[in-house]
Amino acid sequence: MIPHIHGLHHVTAFAGPAPENDAFFTGTLGLRRVKTTVNFDNPYVYHLYFGDEVGTPGTVMTHFPDRKWKQGHRGSGEVAVTSFSVPRGSLDDWEARLKGATRIEVFGEAQLRFPGPDGETLALVECDDDREPWRALPKTMGIRGFHSVTLMIADPRPTLDVLTAMGYAEAGVEGTTTRLTMEAPVGIIDVMAAPDVAKSVEGAGSVHHIAFATPNDETLLDVREAVIDAGLKPTEVRDRNYFHSIYFREPGGVLFEVATLDIGFDADEPVETLGEALKLPAQHEPLRGELVNTLEPIPNLTLE
Ligand code: ZN
Numbered sequence: 001m002i003p004h005i006h007g008l009h010h011v012t013a014f015a016g017p018a019p020e021n022d023a024f025f026t027g028t029l030g031l032r033r034v035k036t037t038v039n040f041d042n043p044y045v046y047h048l049y050f051g052d053e054v055g056t057p058g059t060v061m062t063h064f065p066d067r068k069w070k071q072g073h074r075g076s077g078e079v080a081v082t083s084f085s086v087p088r089g090s091l092d093d094w095e096a097r098l099k100g101a102t103r104i105e106v107f108g109e110a111q112l113r114f115p116g117p118d119g120e121t122l123a124l125v126e127c128d129d130d131r132e133p134w135r136a137l138p139k140t141m142g143i144r145g146f147h148s149v150t151l152m153i154a155d156p157r158p159t160l161d162v163l164t165a166m167g168y169a170e171a172g173v174e175g176t177t178t179r180l181t182m183e184a185p186v187g188i189i190d191v192m193a194a195p196d197v198a199k200s201v202e203g204a205g206s207v208h209h210i211a212f213a214t215p216n217d218e219t220l221l222d223v224r225e226a227v228i229d230a231g232l233k234p235t236e237v238r239d240r241n242y243f244h245s246i247y248f249r250e251p252g253g254v255l256f257e258v259a260t261l262d263i264g265f266d267a268d269e270p271v272e273t274l275g276e277a278l279k280l281p282a283q284h285e286p287l288r289g290e291l292v293n294t295l296e297p298i299p300n301l302t303l304e
Pocket residue numbers: 010012209211257
């Protein structure tokens with residue numbers, strides 16, 4: 001049993017050029033860029049966080065955008081679909097707004113599937129969700145946060161076992177997809193069996209990892225011990241400034257992170273101006289001059 005997991009915390013993907021990435025997630029999808037920083041493990045690449053007003057866990061899609069990335073190839077061992085929650089009755093407005101959207105129904109819920117700027121598959125699911133959307137779009141259509149993610153896994157049993165150990169329970173099967181749920185603000189994960197699908201190749205549009213929420217450092221250490229007891233290999237605890245994390249790869253190939261809920265994006269700037277200044281962790285502050293000259297300009301960002 002891996003304790004203290006409270007649903008999804010964030011989803012992180014590779015992306016193409018930063019201006020296009022920013023324009024799509026803030027402009028088209030109407031999320032707020034709540035943090036502009038760099039990949040702590042590769043500071044020459046941005047790390048852009050998009051979510052609700054404060055970047056509440058469960059709303060935050062993050063990207064490592066880089067013009068140098070080739071587009072990834074979808075396949076098994078990765079996240080196939082990242083789904084956001086939108087109000088009932090809003091799909092007509094979204095369909096008019098999005099290019100290439102297809103309306104389908106999954107586990108009884110109407111949704112629009114559409115390609116993101118790097119060919120990734122995104123979805124908007126109509127459901128009851130009283131979370132407050134960011135104010136960029138009318139409240140009648142604004143994204144509430146994540147609805148779920150869909151993992152595409154060649155041999156799903158070991159993945160389902162890990163998720164069950166993390167507190168998820170099987171809630172239904174539709175075709176080749178098993179739905180797992182837990183009591184949490186974002187408590188749905190779908191696992192699609194794809195035994196004949198070639199392994200994914202990472203690139204722009206590929207989800208790098210999904211992060212699960214845990215309350216604090218103490219519970220994170222408990223999670224880490226339990227992950228080791230489950231025969232998996234977690235990293236040491238990493239300081240991500242806005243949360244503390246561990247990472248481990250689940251048996252189906254998807255990188256899982258477990259991130260704490262107790263810090264937040266207002267740790268180094270006020271809520272009113274979140275995302276408008278380049279924020280660097282202390283270890284990369286000496287690179288600021290160089291980064292200001294090499295990172296691509298994006299709107300509403302003071303590079304200084
Ligand atoms: Zn992460």
